[in-house]
Amino acid sequence: MKAVCATDLSAASEATIQNETCLECLGRIGVEKMHLVTVVPANVHAGMPGMDFEGRRKRALKRYRRVIEDAGFDVETHVVRGTPHRRINGIAETVGADLTLVGSRGKSPLENRVIGSTARNLARTSERPLLVNRIERGVDDPEVMYEHLFRRILYATDFSANAEDAFEAFSFLRNATQKATLVHVRTPKDPELPDEIDPEAKLAELAGQLEEWGIETETDVRDGDPADEILAAEAEYDPTTILVGSRGHSRLRRLLLGSVSEEIVARADGNVLLVPPGAHSR
Structure with missing residues (x-):
């Protein structure tokens, strides 16, 4: 697998x-x-008075590269100019990345941009699985x-096709998931599920698949606003990562799609892995 790791060279984005x-x-x-x-x-230029952007960037990327290579990965660096989420998506497409990784906060003293806004834009536009790595807020280091x-x-x-795509991520997550x-969230804002779909039974079926891989599982059917209830479940169960489909429109109902997944990215305490429609059919 190949991963694109987006960094603004700030203390926050280099944490991972x-x-x-x-x-x-x-x-x-x-x-x-x-x-x-x-x-x-x-709007950032190497010759700006008092700013050694180019030198500091090169030194930081050299340091990052050494750390990642020491961990056993092959590494390639890319420095590009433009709109962050568009260029990140473009490189992910060019290199055939299987995953994009971005930090969720941090204002770069080198680049003067907010990585958090880039994460939100990537959540809306990425055509590949996106891991939003949550970094501590409000601290200098x-x-x-x-x-x-x-x-x-x-x-x-929500049992939609996009949610099924997200579930397929367990095919590679199982080697790291315990x-x-x-x-599943039932909500009055959306139509009822067809009679043939029993949420408890469907979740139990999915749980059975994971248990075959040795992953301990539990299920929870909740009622209320989708984003609020997913975040309440995060507070209750303390996961390291929330896994959701990122967008698309369910023929059953609109739930974990578009604005809900973006709200989770913005409000979750931990990491979020977003899987767009068709991500595993590439």
């Missing part, structure tokens, strides 16, 4: 890169090559919220 356990987790799910990408905004990225997964489903909580 510098964390050996996080790198080990990526290796456990099959990542072998990392493409480090930093996007230079159009932040660390990742969870070193073990995939140890405990909360999978939220426990999974499967959540």
Whole structure:
């Protein structure tokens, strides 16, 4: 597997890169090559008075590369100019990446942009699985919220085709996942599920598949607003990562799609893995 790791060279966005356990987790799910990408905004120039952007960027990327290579990955670096989420998506397409990784907070003293807004834009536009790695907020020297990225997964489903695509991510996550909580939210905002779909039975069926892989599972059917209930489940079960379909329109009902997944990215305490429609059919 190949992963694109987007960095703005801030203390926050380098937290995953510098964390050996996080790198080990990526290796456990099959990542072998990392493409480090930093996007230079159009209004930043190397010759700006008092700013050694180019030198600092080169030194930071050299340091990151050494850390990732020492962890056993092949590494390629990319420095591009333009709109961050567009350029990151473009490189992911060009190199055939299986996963895009981005930090969820941090304002770069080098590039003067907010990586959090890039994460939200990627959540709306990425055509490949996107891992939003949650970094500590409000501290000068932040660390990742969870070193073990995939140890405990909360999978939220509306039983749509996109949710099924997200579930297929367990095919590679199972090598790093010990426990999974499967959540379905019933909501009055959407039509009822067809009579032939019993949420409890459907979740139990999915749980059985994971248990065959040795993953401890539990299920939870909740009622209320989808985003609120998924985040309440996160608070209750303390997963290291929430796994959801990122967008698409369910023929059954609109639930874990579009605005809901973006709200989860913005409000979740831990990591979020978003899987777009058709991600595993490439």
